[in-house]
Amino acid sequence: MNDPTATSQATSAVSARAAQLASIPSFLRVEAYIREYGSRGHGQAPGCDFTFGNPHQMPAERYVNTLRDALTPQNDQWFAYQTNGEAAREAAAESLQRLLDVPFLPEDIYLTTGGFAAIALALKTVADPGDEVIYSLPPWFLYEPLVLEAGLVPVKVKINTTTFDLDLDAIEAAITERTRVVIVNSPNNPTGRVYPPELLLRLAEVLEAASVRIGRRIYLISDEPYNRIVFDGLRFHSPVEFYAHTLLAYSYGKTHLSPGQRVGYLALPPTMPHREEMAPAITSLQVAMGWVYPNALLQHALPELERFSISIDQLQRRRDRLVEELGGMGYRIWRPEGTFYLYVPSPIPDDEAFTASLARRDVFVLPGALFETPGFFRISLTANEDMIERSLPAFEAAMTESQR
Numbered sequence: 001m002n003d004p005t006a007t008s009q010a011t012s013a014v015s016a017r018a019a020q021l022a023s024i025p026s027f028l029r030v031e032a033y034i035r036e037y038g039s040r041g042h043g044q045a046p047g048c049d050f051t052f053g054n055p056h057q058m059p060a061e062r063y064v065n066t067l068r069d070a071l072t073p074q075n076d077q078w079f080a081y082q083t084n085g086e087a088a089r090e091a092a093a094e095s096l097q098r099l100l101d102v103p104f105l106p107e108d109i110y111l112t113t114g115g116f117a118a119i120a121l122a123l124k125t126v127a128d129p130g131d132e133v134i135y136s137l138p139p140w141f142l143y144e145p146l147v148l149e150a151g152l153v154p155v156k157v158k159i160n161t162t163t164f165d166l167d168l169d170a171i172e173a174a175i176t177e178r179t180r181v182v183i184v185n186s187p188n189n190p191t192g193r194v195y196p197p198e199l200l201l202r203l204a205e206v207l208e209a210a211s212v213r214i215g216r217r218i219y220l221i222s223d224e225p226y227n228r229i230v231f232d233g234l235r236f237h238s239p240v241e242f243y244a245h246t247l248l249a250y251s252y253g254k255t256h257l258s259p260g261q262r263v264g265y266l267a268l269p270p271t272m273p274h275r276e277e278m279a280p281a282i283t284s285l286q287v288a289m290g291w292v293y294p295n296a297l298l299q300h301a302l303p304e305l306e307r308f309s310i311s312i313d314q315l316q317r318r319r320d321r322l323v324e325e326l327g328g329m330g331y332r333i334w335r336p337e338g339t340f341y342l343y344v345p346s347p348i349p350d351d352e353a354f355t356a357s358l359a360r361r362d363v364f365v366l367p368g369a370l371f372e373t374p375g376f377f378r379i380s381l382t383a384n385e386d387m388i389e390r391s392l393p394a395f396e397a398a399m400t401e402s403q404r
């Protein structure tokens with residue numbers, strides 16, 4: 001008897017892998033929201049766009065000037081093929097040293113086209129098809145596509161939705177003999193939680209003990225594109241400070257609120273065993289994955305990009321304004337410690353119905369369903385001050401309607 005699945009694959013115009021990626025529910029939801037809301041509210045009344053982390057004000061003059069200066073060639077090789085540029089690596093390593101007090105080396109920085117490529121590079125460096133990757137819900141909604149594209153198996157666990165902390169017991173229980181990677185995102189998108197050092201230390205102990213128990217090393221990928229965006233003078237701590245087998249993924253798109261300029265890196269801490277063995281594997285993957293190095297212009301600009309960021313004070317003022325106002329309306333709201341998001345419990349169980357209620361009032365947010373955690377919605381603080389002020393009556397009206 002013929003296998004209908006095999007017949008379907010044989011007649012399909014796309015590979016089974018591509019079809020699997022295209023059918024991921026969270027992926028489909030994100031694409032739908034981009035189509036429906038992505039073009040609304042870009043600085044034009046009446047739309048108030050709190051959906052994705054896109055800018056809603058003109059970029060800083062210093063950022064524009066940095067790119068303009070980097071565009072001016074200093075030699076005839078200025079726009080030649082660029083791999084892991086020396087000056088860019090040095091600047092990134094020095095910045096990480098200052099931030100984390102960990103002596104990163106320039107040769108352990110691998111430049112990528114943003115955080116997407118850094119995570120994909122890390123996954124393919126340490127994991128083989130069929131290996132399992134554990135991450136927590138709510139996640140960044142593109143972990144699953146990256147994991148599946150690499151031929152890996154996503155294993156999802158829930159966080160503590162009261163504290164927004166990792167559930168270490170759930171992570172430990174999810175570890176099997178096939179576990180190869182655990183992904184941790186701090187400061188966390190969408191919750192804004194910055195995981196404290198005592199939690200990261202306990203996580204390191206869990207992963208070390210589990211690695212011994214299953215007889216293979218479990219690696220940790222620390223996804224931290226918001227590690228410079230923390231509030232109230234809080235010091236950020238990275239898992240690399242506690243667990244030697246950590247690969248750090250970073251993106252400058254958040255630091256400068258320029259997600260369309262794709263530049264980031266994968267970094268290995270000096271404590272990482274077998275770094276020398278990993279180096280040729282990583283550089284080979286950078287080419288084989290489609291030349292995932294940043295373009296020449298961004299590599300030339302990177303040393304100066306390390307010297308400044310978007311205004312953290314401005315983001316904190318926006319956070320405080322919305323937390324105060326929404327809290328006064330009756331929303332149960334947790335004050336985020338970092339990122340540029342608020343993750344708010346929906347006043348009604350159906351978060352998609354509630355976000356639709358806001359959308360009817362020209363206020364656009366993302367429902368928790370997109371983050372596989374129904375009952376919440378996410379607000380992006382990259383909306384400008386005018387949008388924030390114009391949105392307040394809509395938030396209040398939607399809350400009043402939900403109580404009827």
